[in-house]
Amino acid sequence: MTDTSPAPVADAVTVASSGATVEFRALRRSFGTTTALDGLDLTVRPGELVALLGPSGCGKTTALRMLAGFEHPDSGQVLVDGEDVTKTPAHRRDAGMVFQSYSLFPHLSAADNVAFGLRMRKVGAAERRSRAAELLELVGLPDHGDRYPHQLSGGQQQRVALARALALRPRVLLLDEPLSALDAKVRTTLREEIRRLQRELGITTLFVTHDQEEALSMADRVAVMNAGRMEQCAAPAELYDRPATAFVAEFVGTNSRLPGRLTDGGLVEVLGRRLPAQGDVPAGTEVDVLVRPEAVRVDADPTGDARVVATAFLGAVTRVTVRLADGTSVKADLASSEAAALPPGATVTVSLPDRPVLVTARAV
Amino acid sequence: MAGLTGTRIRPWRGVVLAGAGLYFLVPLAASVIFTVDVPGQGVTFDAYGQILKAEGFTSSLLLSLELAAATIAVVLLLMVPAMVALRLSAPRLRPLVEVICSLPLVVPPIALVAGVSSVLRWGPEHLASTPFFQTFVAIQNPAFPVVLVLTYVVMALPFVFRALDAGLRAVDVRTLVEAARSCGANWPAALIRVVLPNLRGALLNASFLTLALVLGEFTVAQLLGFQPFAVWIVTVSGSQAQLSVAVSVLSLLVTWLLLLVLAAVGGRRPTSSASRK
Numbered sequence: 136m137t138d139t140s141p142a143p144v145a146d147a148v149t150v151a152s153s154g155a156t157v158e159f160r161a162l163r164r165s166f167g168t169t170t171a172l173d174g175l176d177l178t179v180r181p182g183e184l185v186a187l188l189g190p191s192g193c194g195k196t197t198a199l200r201m202l203a204g205f206e207h208p209d210s211g212q213v214l215v216d217g218e219d220v221t222k223t224p225a226h227r228r229d230a231g232m233v234f235q236s237y238s239l240f241p242h243l244s245a246a247d248n249v250a251f252g253l254r255m256r257k258v259g260a261a262e263r264r265s266r267a268a269e270l271l272e273l274v275g276l277p278d279h280g281d282r283y284p285h286q287l288s289g290g291q292q293q294r295v296a297l298a299r300a301l302a303l304r305p306r307v308l309l310l311d312e313p314l315s316a317l318d319a320k321v322r323t324t325l326r327e328e329i330r331r332l333q334r335e336l337g338i339t340t341l342f343v344t345h346d347q348e349e350a351l352s353m354a355d356r357v358a359v360m361n362a363g364r365m366e367q368c369a370a371p372a373e374l375y376d377r378p379a380t381a382f383v384a385e386f387v388g389t390n391s392r393l394p395g396r397l398t399d400g401g402l403v404e405v406l407g408r409r410l411p412a413q414g415d416v417p418a419g420t421e422v423d424v425l426v427r428p429e430a431v432r433v434d435a436d437p438t439g440d441a442r443v444v445a446t447a448f449l450g451a452v453t454r455v456t457v458r459l460a461d462g463t464s465v466k467a468d469l470a471s472s473e474a475a476a477l478p479p480g481a482t483v484t485v486s487l488p489d490r491p492v493l494v495t496a497r498a499v
Numbered sequence: 500m501a502g503l504t505g506t507r508i509r510p511w512r513g514v515v516l517a518g519a520g521l522y523f524l525v526p527l528a529a530s531v532i533f534t535v536d537v538p539g540q541g542v543t544f545d546a547y548g549q550i551l552k553a554e555g556f557t558s559s560l561l562l563s564l565e566l567a568a569a570t571i572a573v574v575l576l577l578m579v580p581a582m583v584a585l586r587l588s589a590p591r592l593r594p595l596v597e598v599i600c601s602l603p604l605v606v607p608p609i610a611l612v613a614g615v616s617s618v619l620r621w622g623p624e625h626l627a628s629t630p631f632f633q634t635f636v637a638i639q640n641p642a643f644p645v646v647l648v649l650t651y652v653v654m655a656l657p658f659v660f661r662a663l664d665a666g667l668r669a670v671d672v673r674t675l676v677e678a679a680r681s682c683g684a685n686w687p688a689a690l691i692r693v694v695l696p697n698l699r700g701a702l703l704n705a706s707f708l709t710l711a712l713v714l715g716e717f718t719v720a721q722l723l724g725f726q727p728f729a730v731w732i733v734t735v736s737g738s739q740a741q742l743s744v745a746v747s748v749l750s751l752l753v754t755w756l757l758l759l760v761l762a763a764v765g766g767r768r769p770t771s772s773a774s775r776k
């Protein structure tokens with residue numbers, strides 16, 4: 136079964152909710168000896184979509200569940216529109232949530248699933264029906280109200296779950312890896328749709344994902360987490376171009392590590408050049424320099440001491456892996472037309488543009 | 500490959516089914532024939548007529564049904580919240596609870612009765628006029644012996660535990676409860692509106708097993724001196740061979756009928772209210 140294309144958001148007004156400000160203040164939470172959150176701070180502005188990005192186990196879900204009210208911090212506060220909701224029970228948090236696993240109520244039809252919250256609020260049957268129909272139309276499933284969850288595809292189930300989460304016009308929308316169980320094509324369509332809906336409704340949204348592409352393509356800002364802490368929260372372009380820490384640089388996008396030496400005046404010597412070091416500089420003089428593949432230049436040079444070891448065609452660009460004289464391997468993205476002249480085995484020279492570079496402690 | 504094995508297995512299926520069918524049906528048919536075919540009189544339903552007229556038939560059957568209903572209600576009220584809580588907040592305690600709930604299987608009913616009756620006999624004279632003692636008397640009221648319900652609840656634990664455990668494993672209770680709560684349902688509402696409907700099959704199974712247990716239970720009731728259906732059957736049929744077999748056939752039919760009723764009541768398709776016309 137394929138996912139039907141969405142209806143235009145004609146009825147958006149009736150679903151629109153005023154976006155709220157969400158604030159995490161120094162959230163801490165341990166489970167036994169595991170520290171899931173280690174002093175998390177984050178502010179989400181009204182109507183903004185912030186993606187929580189990080190490796191598995193870094194505390195993303197725990198943070199989200201604290202906002203939903205399913206998890207309670209050992210210390211710290213959760214504020215929504217300035218109001219401390221840390222002790223408010225989940226059913227009064229006014230937050231719609233879409234879960235990672237399929238979470239529709241199996242005994243209810245799609246329409247009844249969407250109307251469940253309205254039923255809890257004692258909304259009359261007629262209004263429940265019309266709201267459910269409206270919401271199902273909004274998520275592109277106008278004719279699926281009578282279907283039961285087991286009669287829907289994975290993508291359709293998550294659409295219904297989204298409609299259910301929006302039914303009570305929540306102040307905040309929480310999405311915990313809602314697309315991770317879906318296949319690649321549905322995932323891409325659905326993420327565009329979630330983004331479109333979120334924009335039109337202006338609802339403050341926290342989106343948890345471990346997929347950097349998903350985070351970068353959807354979010355207003357991406358909050359990169361590591362071991363229960365926030366590493367950096369910035370717009371996708373800034374995160375990619377000016378990562379605040381080596382962790383962010385390595386987690387977002389591809390990097391090669393080149394051996395470098397710190398010299399006086401905050402300069403780092405790498406590939407025979409002296410470039411300014413960016414951000415925090417580690418102790419010691421022997422460091423690694425992190426470079427993006429698109430920042431690396433590779434030129435054919437019969438006298439060069441570097442050698443192409445592999446090429447991978449990626450469409451418009453080709454990723455070329457080069458081995459330097461000292462054995463370090465560097466990845467470079469070149470226009471495919473250019474790369475055609477560099478078959479594996481070709482001798483080349485590698486150079487970097489004259490721009491600040493990120494340095495990190497030397498990997499052992 | 501699969502098709503090949505399939506065709507090879509199919510005739511065996513029939514043989515096994517026929518074998519099992521004969522194993523059950525032959526004794527049953529023999530019993531029925533024995534009760535209706537009186538030598539010299541031909542086919543007659545006299546034996547069944549006698550049962551219905553015999554003293555205590557209705558009252559003992561009603562008592563058994565009341566006991567079964569009460570046992571099912573108590574054991575489910577006790578076990579459903581306990582099992583859901585166990586699953587949500589202390590899944591590691593499950594093996595312990597499983598062992599405890601299985602104990603009644605290893606304790607023979609006769610030992611259970613010995614324990615129950617010695618507890619009931621206990622109590623010093625000077626407590627005779629206290630509510631404590633009166634409770635002891637009240638739960639032994641022959642019209643509705645609460646003590647039997649309590650004992651049956653214990654005896655049903657192993658079956659109810661297993662039925663509910665299987666049901667809870669089949670659904671993601673945590674996510675369902677959390678989804679319900681994020682839709683504005685408080686705890687009781689989440690349990691009643693979301694968890695219970697998805698445990699329908701498990702609840703039905705637990706009720707089935709408990710019903711069958713209570714209707715067939717003889718040892719405890721007999722030794723404590725009460726007269727539900729199973730005890731009555733033995734009492735009434737005592738020396739009359741034909742009557743006693745007729746009673747067994749009838750009790751089998753009654754049990755089947757009740758299980759069918761339960762299945763019909765519990766097995767309805769879920770209805771949809773928001774989309775109902």
Ligand SMILES: Nc1ncnc2c1ncn2[C@@H]1O[C@H](COP(=O)(O)OP(=O)(O)O)[C@@H](O)[C@H]1O
Binds near residue numbers: 191194
């Ligand atoms: N209920 C829990 N009990 C024990 N440990 C937990 C629990 N929830 C989370 N954790 C632990 O906390 C850490 C963070 O988990 P989580 O927030 O789920 O990470 P993420 O969603 O980023 O993958 C993990 O090490 C996880 O094992």
Ligand SMILES: [Mg+2]
Binds near residue numbers: 195196197
């Ligand atoms: Mg997670």
